[in-house]
Every structure is written in structure tokens, then in C-alpha cells.
Amino acid sequence: MEPTTELVDWAIGQRRYLHQHPELSHKERETRAYVKQQLEQMGIETYSLTGKDVIGVIKGTHEGKVIGIRSDMDALPIKEETGLPFSSENAGIMHACGHDGHMAILLGIAKVLSTKTADLHGTILLVFQHAEEELPGGATELVAANLLEEMDAIFGYHLWQPIPSGMIGVRQGPTMAGADRFSITIKGKGGHGSMPQQTIDPTLIISTIITSLQSIVSRSLTPSEEAVVSIGELHSGSNYNIIPDTAVASGTVRYFNTETSKEIRSRMEAIIEGICQAHGAAYELNYTHGDPPLFNDAKLTDFMESKAQELIGTENVQRIDGIMGSEDFAYYSTEIPSSYIFIGIGKEGHPYGHHHPKFDIDEDMIAVGIELFTKSLLDYSKEATA
Template identity: 65%
Template sequence: MKPTIQLNNWLVEKRRYLHKHPELSHLENETKKYITNHLHDLGIETYSITGKDVIGVIKGNHPGRTVAIRSDMDALPIEEETGLDFASVNKGVMHACGHDGHMSILLGIAKLLVSNKSSIHGTIHLLFQHAEEEVPGGAVEIVTENGLKGIDAIFGYHLWQPLETGYIGIRQGSVMAGADRFTIQILGKGGHGSMPEDTIDPTLVISHIITQLHTIVSRSVKAIDQAVISIGQLNSGTSYNVIPDSAFASGTVRYFNSETSSLIEKRIEEIITGVCHSFGATYELNYIHGDPPVINDEKLTAFIKKTATSLFGEEKVIEIDPILGSEDFAYYSHEIPASFTFIGIGKEETSFGHHHPKFDIDETMLPIGVELFTTGVLNFLKGGSNIEN
């Protein structure tokens, strides 16, 4: 079902309004009103599971299964530097990850589907989810509230700058990593830099810890498993000639199976314990389990790949490598058959990556997303997926 030129212009208009008025996670109040009003204008009934999300329901003229399509709504705490005419008017808040485009795509899907109820065999839930960027976020809240009850499968998508514009990225199985985070506080004994023998230097201790943490992936994780440990924050001291009492570091762990996550958590504490004991320091470790990996259902993803290939040609649909970024769509994928697809927007004019203050999307890919998932969902409901629940 190909979008018209009029719909393409409508998609851009909606995307630019949403880009101009971003809201942070769990605070998407005006965004939710905007989405709700547009769905009601289309004659689509809505409901909410958590009070922060909004879900439109389209019932077809024929009985059948129930499918959901998900878009996220939240923006990031970033000061925009794009210089666009429709740049954010909310200081320090920006749609720097493409969620404005995701919402406009799902609104476009709604607009096409509601005018084609005679082609719908079943029911479609249009899930505009809050707080994808936060942990815990909107998806886990929706799952906890039994929000997937009665839904047979769910589709998701991401406008993706690392993928060249015009291409669709597909992968079965583990497609996005689980993401944990941790903080380390080393407690030593401060003193003057000229008398280190009277101190327990927490800067030295945490330096040894960081060096050893980077051996976990290469020497403790199985070579066939993928994982990343990165330290993103390190604070110690306030003066050049004073050894401080404490030092602080925080980092992230990325993985594709729960066994790897558990192993890394265990090894982090073992290393910290051993290093601190050798120096006479103590520590506080806070390990926080974040979103699990996104697992694409094999049959459902093969179905989406077939749909994309029929629409755009085999050369435009590519098998992508696993992505070490995380997505809370993962919680849906651990409950029901799910498939998460990447829509390429990478080109010279949009070379800044996700979460960058100059990030922008290629708006020509908005109708591609609409066409892919409108066609895909209609075919799924007609029984083309061969998925049994």
C-alpha cells in the first residue's frame, strides 16, 4: 500500500511538529495529547495501559488475529544544534534519536489502515510508547501491567543512521544487546601527595580495577559470545597535590545472553574485591540490570524480510550484524513473537549519529516505513506469516 504525495507531505508536517516540541521520558504529556487528538480525528478509539502511553485500536471488517505496531515517543536531555527551522523550542530537550520520525510513521500507518478496514482481517493496536530512553522504561511497565494480553505478535522499527538511506536492515534472533550499568566507589585514605606512604590511594586502586575489568571479555567470556565493557565516567580528587579519600567510576555492560551478563557481574565484583584487598581499600559496587537483548522471532522476521523484498527489491534488504546498542522493545520480544526492523537514514547530510546534538533524519524514508508496515501487517493478518501461537 504505497503512500501518496499528499500523505508524504503530511508525514513530514507531523514529524516536524513533533521534532519542534520534544518531551523527556515519562513526561510526554503534550505529545500524548497530540497523538491522541490525531487518532481521534481519524476515527480511531484509544486507550492507555499505564496512563503515559496511548494506544489506538483499529478493528477490521473481518475476524482474525491481533497485532501491535510500536513507536516510541520520548526525547533526550540534549541541547539541539541542528539550526533547523523546526528545531526544538524546549531548551535542553531534543529528538536526537528519531522518535519524532517513528511517531509520524505510525500515524501514517494509522491513516492508511483506517481507510482500508475492508482489507483488515483482525485487529491492529497502534502502540505509542513512553520512556524508551529511560531504565526502567515504558516497555517494562506495559508488560508488567499485562498490556500484551490478547496480542499475537508485535512489530517495531528504528530509523537507523548507521545504515545507508534507502536500505532495510533485518536480522533473526538476537539483534540488539542487553545493557547493564554499574558504579564503583573506592574508599581509601587521603593525604598529601608528598607522603603517599601515609595514604591508601583510591586513584591508584581504581586505575588497577579499570585495567583488569577490560580483561573480562577477552579472558572470562567465551570467545564465541559477544560482549562489551566500557567505562564512561571516572572522577577522583580536586587538587593536583592531594591524594583524595575516594574515587568513582561508572560503566556499561553489553551482552546477548543472560549467562554472559551474570558472568560479567560476578567477575566485576571478584576483581574489585581482590584489588581492594591488595591495597587495603574498601568499595561500594552498584550493578544495575537494564534492558535485556532484543530477540527477533525467526518466522516473523522472515515474513517482514519477504515483505520488504517484494516492495523494495532484494538489493535494498540486507542482513545486518548484531547491534550492541539496547532497546526496551526487548521486553515485548521476550513475551510474544516480535520483530524489530531498521530503516536506513544514513547519508552525508545526516552524518551525525544518534544522540548527537546535530542529529537529523532523512525524511524521504518516512513513507518507506509506512508502506513496509502497512503492507506487512495486512498480510500478516491474512495469515501469510504461518506463525502459530
């Protein structure tokens, strides 16, 4: 079932076209139209649940389960610096996370499976999802629109730069972290830098808070519990000798257990309140719970691990540690059995990671993704029906 050279070349061409025409989250109009056109040219029925997604339907000749496989479609607000001959033609927008490759893989899978209906049990739903990069994202909208209502299982994948090209990463259980956002505003009393005793210095206060927040993971959580609290933004003042009235910091919380998220939120509030009371300052804490942790079903992931080992060899399939990045595929994994794997694209001499202006994928791994999931979906459709 190895993809033909013609199919691989076609899929790479799809990736390059999509890379050249990226669109932002919730604005994937041309991308959606293009994907829909490609599927319908294969004779695949399509529909949309939200008006932003595309879902292809491949029905086998045998009775069986409904199995989903998902690709994301959106790009990022990044100015491309790769110098590729098929660089983005849309100013300030770039496929800097591999979603162009994800779509190319799923289109390749569609092209093969559309000719294999006699071997297929049940129905395959090809889910081209919008808005993975933004909150609230496309997965929440599709779940709300009952995508999963009759679906028995769903598979997903990510072209992953931290894993060397030619390898595949798998993990059971909590696999990608939940991701919350927060911002802290400290309201003090400004004044001249030469007379700090007349002020309530929000810069000092927020600096103390930032340092103290790092004690949450190290001192408030069980040592075996993995979590991260990081500050990404800090704004305070506009002149070197003036103490400002306010200071603002914002950041992210990552975790593999939703109860951990609640504990961090509670401790954060207590720390901020205590420090502000000590200095006579007021504060506002805005805390938003984002994507939940992505949870891989053990049975499905065992299945995918075995199929990957058959394809590329046991030595090239690795069980990976949990990833602190987030993925809105998690919303599917909280509802039905799911498995999300990582296809290595890390290339020697190309250190640029996801969301970097020079990020690029190893196009050779598109063929691996097509072959792996084509065989996996056909085999699982039989196994799930047995």
C-alpha cells in the same frame, strides 16, 4: 499501496511538528494528547494502560489475530544544534534519536489502515509508547499493565543512521544488546602527594581495576560470546597534589545472553574485591540489570525481510550484525513473537549519529516505513489467520 504525495507530505508535517515540541521520558503529556487527537480525528478508538501511553485500535471486518506495532514518543535532554527551521522550541530537549520520525510513520500507517478495515483480518493495536530512553522505561510498565495479554505478535522499527538511506537492516535472534549499569566506589585513605606511603591511593586502585575489567571479555568469556564492558565516568580528587579518600567509576555492560550478564557481574566483583584487598581498601559495587537483549523471532523476521525485498529490492535489504545498543522493545520480544527492523537514514555529508545535537533524519524514509508496514500488517493479518 504506495502512499500518496498528500499522505507523505502530511506525515512529514507530523514529524516536524513533533520535532518542534519534544518532551522527556515520562513527561510526554502534550505529545500524548496530540497523538491521541490525531488518531481520534481518523475515527480510531484510543485508550491508555498507564496514563502515559496512547494505544489506537483498528478492527478489521474479518476475524483474526491481535497484532501490535509500536512507536516510541520521548525525546532527550540535549540542546539542539541542527539549525532546522522546525528546531525544538523546548530548551534543552531534542528529538535526537528519531522518535519524532517513528511517530510520524505510525500515524501515517494509522491513516492508511483506518481506510482499509475491509481488507484487515483481526485487530491492529497502534502502540505509542512513552519513556523508551529511561530506566525503568515505558515498555516495562506496559507489559506489567498486560498490554501483551491478548496480543499474538508485535512489530517495531528504528530509523537508523548507521545504515545508508534507502536500505533496510534485518536480523534474526539476538539483535540488540542487553544493557546493565554499574558504579564502583573505592574508599581509601587520602594524604599529600609527596607522601604516598602514608595513603591508600584510591586513584591507583581504581585505575588498576579499570584495566583489569577489560580482561573479563577477553579471558573469562567464550571467544564467540559478544560482550562489552565500558567505563564512561571517572571521578577522583580535586587538587593536583592531594591524594583523595575516594574514587568513583561508572560504566555499562552490553551482552546478548543473560547468563553472560551474570558471569560478568560475578567476575567484576571478584576482580574488585581482590585488588582492594591487596591494597587494604574498601569498596562498593552497585550493579543494575537493565534492558534485556532484544530477540527477533525467526518466522516474523523472515516475513519482514521478504516484504522489504518486495518494496525496495533484495539488494537494498541487508542482514546486519548484532547491535550493542539497547532497546526496551526487548521486553515485548521476551514475551511474544516480535520483529524489530532498522530503516536506514544515513545521509552523505551528514555524519551525526543518534543522540548528537546535530542529529537529523532523512524524511524520505518516512514514506518507506509507512508503505512497508501498511502492506506488512495487512498481509500478516491474513497469513496469521490462515
